[in-house]
Amino acid sequence: MTIKLIALDVDGTLLNDHHELTEWTQEILIRASQQGAEIVLCSGRGPANTIPFMKRMGLDGYVITHNGAVTAEVESREIVHRFAMDGQGLEPFVTYCRTNGVHFDINTAFGLYVDQPEGLELQVREMYNNFMMEPLKLPQWADLTEPLAKFTAFGPIEQMNKVQQEWGTWNLPYYMTRSGDFFIDLMHPEASKGAALKRLAESKGIVPSEILAIGNYYNDITMLTYAGKGIAMDNSPEEVKAAADEVTLSNNEQGVAHAVQKHVLAV
Known part of the structure; x- marks a missing residue:
């Protein structure tokens, strides 16, 4: 055919x-x-x-x-x-990343937000440059009114393997997928x-x-x-x-x- x-x-x-x-x-x-x-x-x-x-x-x-x-x-x-995701459910994942030194970003359809865009490590900055994206500063949840599309954790493969293993034991309200050796994505379950x-x-x-x-x-x-x-x-x-x-x-x-x-x- x-x-x-x-x-x-x-x-x-x-x-x-x-x-x-x-x-x-x-x-x-x-x-x-x-x-x-x-x-x-x-x-x-x-x-x-x-x-x-x-x-x-x-x-x-x-x-x-x-x-x-x-x-x-x-x-x-x-x-x-x-498929818009529930941003409030992300709090445990944000806390985990901040506590364990895992870089993360939160994506709307056209925007990408990180904690401190002006203080990104060189490896992280180069990654965003390769993907042609300019990170914005993550606002408070109440100020982030556009629907959320994706939450991404980024880091060395060993770190991402550990994150995937640990999050896999949680009762996840999201669809979790590995989109690359260095990336774990959370999205709407469908x-x-x-x-x-x-x-x-x-x-x-x-x-x-x-x-x-x-x-x-x-x-x-x-x-x-x-x-x-x-x-x-x-x-x-x-x-x-x-x-x-x-x-x-x-x-x-x-x-x-x-x-x-x-x-x-x-x-």
């Missing part, structure tokens, strides 16, 4: 390890779009630092962001769907890339067998299993590869371009 929608993770999938979108990958995706396949970026990033990649390729449509918590229209930046992709596809009358999804990490599994063809990058953990129908080359070998060329352009 013809692929009508291509769902692509961004970091570790679409981009190489230098956070670059290669010219050949861009060319392949533009050709796929011209052939009738809609490109939808599905990222742990927010709309503000996901939409620019669509703009660079001259593509419109939608981006699924914050791991499925926010779906936005590219041209208008309008939020067409969101939010995921797969849930957002399903909602978007159904609104367009697109069935799973008409969807190609490509990703590289645990937060991609829900969309890989929802899509008729789910493809994992070669740089994926083994559990992600096991959940996929197929494995393509790594993000540093332009695996996305190879997969789209094989399943969309060559048919």
Whole structure:
């Protein structure tokens, strides 16, 4: 069956390890779009630092962001769907992070808030620079009136492993996912890339067998299993590869371009 929608993770999938979108990958995706396949970026990033990649390729449509918590229209930046999380329930996680020296940020659809943006450690500052985000100072809960999309803890892999293990013993009111070696995300319990992709596809009358999804990490599994063809990058953990129908080359070998060329352009 013809692929009508291509769902692509961004970091570790679409981009190489230098956070670059290669010219050949861009060319392949533009050709796929011209052939009738809609490109939808599905990222742990927010709309503000996901939409620019669509703009660079001259593509419109939608981006699924914050791991499925926010779906936005590219041209208008309008939020067409969101899974808003309960901010009050975050207090124990904020207290844990502050007590244990774990960096965290709180995300609305387009905003990212931290405790002390002017005093960030170099490693944290470089991370935000790579993700094209400028952190704002976290206000009091009562002053944060925009719906919350995601809570993210960031740190060395050993620290994140410990956090994930400890939070996993809590009675979590949120969906917790590992979106990278150095990131743990908390969201609305119904939010995921797969849930957002399903909602978007159904609104367009697109069935799973008409969807190609490509990703590289645990937060991609829900969309890989929802899509008729789910493809994992070669740089994926083994559990992600096991959940996929197929494995393509790594993000540093332009695996996305190879997969789209094989399943969309060559048919």
